[in-house]
Amino acid sequence: MTGSGFIYTGHPSRVVFGFGTTAALPDEMARLGTRRALILTTPAQEAQGQRLADLLGEATVGVFAGAVMHTPVDVSDLAADRARQLKADVVVAIGGGSTTGLGKAIALRTGLPQIVLPTTYAGSEMTPILGETSGGQKRTQTTPKVLPQVVIYDIDYTLDLPVALSGTSGINAIAHAVEALYARDTNPVINLMAVEGIRALVRALPAISSDPHNRTARADALYGAWLCGICLGSVGMALHHKLCHTLGGTFDLPHAETHTLMLPHALAYNAPAIPEAMALLRTVLGPDPAQALYALGHAVGAPTSLEALGMPETGIPRAVDLALANPYWNPRPLERDALTALITRAHTGAAPIPG
The missing domain is CATH 1.20.1090.10 (Dehydroquinate synthase-like - alpha domain)
Incomplete structure (x- = not known):
């Protein structure tokens, strides 16, 4: 491989990895200069989102528990409108690929930075790739606009997966x-x-x-x-x-x-x-x-x-x-x-x- 040449592009993102790393969330928000977080979850993980809201206190402007599989365009539009209405300056996604995808879709529409706390092994939090579904077909795009700025890997979340x-x-x-x-x-x-x-x-x-x-x-x-x-x-x-x-x-x-x-x-x-x-x-x-x-x-x-x-x-x-x-x-x-x-x-x- 090295003899034939290659191109490597590294994507910038900050990773915090370990047990109990959710505690770093307030500091990571401060590093980004953000103060108004919209927390994203699936309906089944709303309680986890509420715990993050409690951790952030007044720095939370709302919890949107509507993330669903395959990131339907209509849900993305609704969530982006909610972020604008609440004047959020960062989205915090906790969950698997569905929630991460919704955070990316909001970022694409609003330009807001993202912090992701994965609870599965999906991996999409490390990519500049967004797939959204409309009319029964899933279309993907690659753009640095959807790459999360911070990923907090807290192993504790996976213990009950x-x-x-x-x-x-x-x-x-x-x-x-x-x-x-x-x-x-x-x-x-x-x-x-x-x-x-x-x-x-x-x-x-x-x-x-x-x-x-x-x-x-x-x-x-x-x-x-x-x-x-x-x-x-x-x-x-x-x-x-x-x-x-x-x-x-x-x-x-x-x-x-x-x-x-x-x-x-x-x-x-x-x-x-x-x-x-x-x-x-x-x-x-x-x-x-x-x-x-x-x-x-x-x-x-x-x-x-x-x-x-x-x-x-x-x-x-x-x-x-x-x-x-x-x-x-x-x-x-x-x-x-x-x-x-x-x-x-x-x-x-x-x-x-x-x-």
Whole structure:
């Protein structure tokens, strides 16, 4: 890699990592020169948002508990209007990818800075990428306007993360690193982060399944998710992420579970075209990385098929059509018959095979 040249762009963001780091939130707001925080959560995490409001006291102007999966445009518009009405000067997002996405959407519309407190392993908090859904389709854009200024990783939040969500959220993070290894603009820095991030998560996720309150495993998992998030935000993605956005946005499938199901199949499809990436993956996943990821999904109790997630079999041709629309880079050319077979196997829950 170094002999052929490369380009690496680092994205500026401040990271505070450890146990109990939420206590740093008031100081981090002060560093940004902000005094009026709008706190964002999903409906299920409103109580966590209220605890942040209590911590900030008069520096909180409101809690918006309306973040939902896939960041619908109408919710983004509503939340941005709320931020303007309350004269917020910073958004504080606590939660997973849905809440982080809403914070980014508000930042895009208002220019407000963001502080993110992740409670899952989604990794999107480290990226300048925003995906929003409208009319049944998810569209993504990359702009520094949506990159959070501060990310506070508090391992304590993950100690009670349900085992099933821990597993799928962690494999979702692994997907970022896997595709980063064979991205068109990959580079030695990202390769190091990707391999280290995968290693940490592969070590941590089975341990969490056995003992959800294993503090060492929880720290490893969040550390790995941070590294994988940097990978996602630093280089382009390919077939796997395109398929997951297509399936999630079109059939309203859960984000992390869809990534968990599709990753082994997308990797198997691309494997013949990415020998260097496969060699690196074998160092952390063993002789057959695609099968290892498939087995990892089963080991953490993830859903076993797209059918189980609610995707109808009749949707397979539409998913293939959408995956082939708006051509994008992938190390292996996209072939209709092979993609149909890939999605069909994922739909039935069959193990991945080379495409």
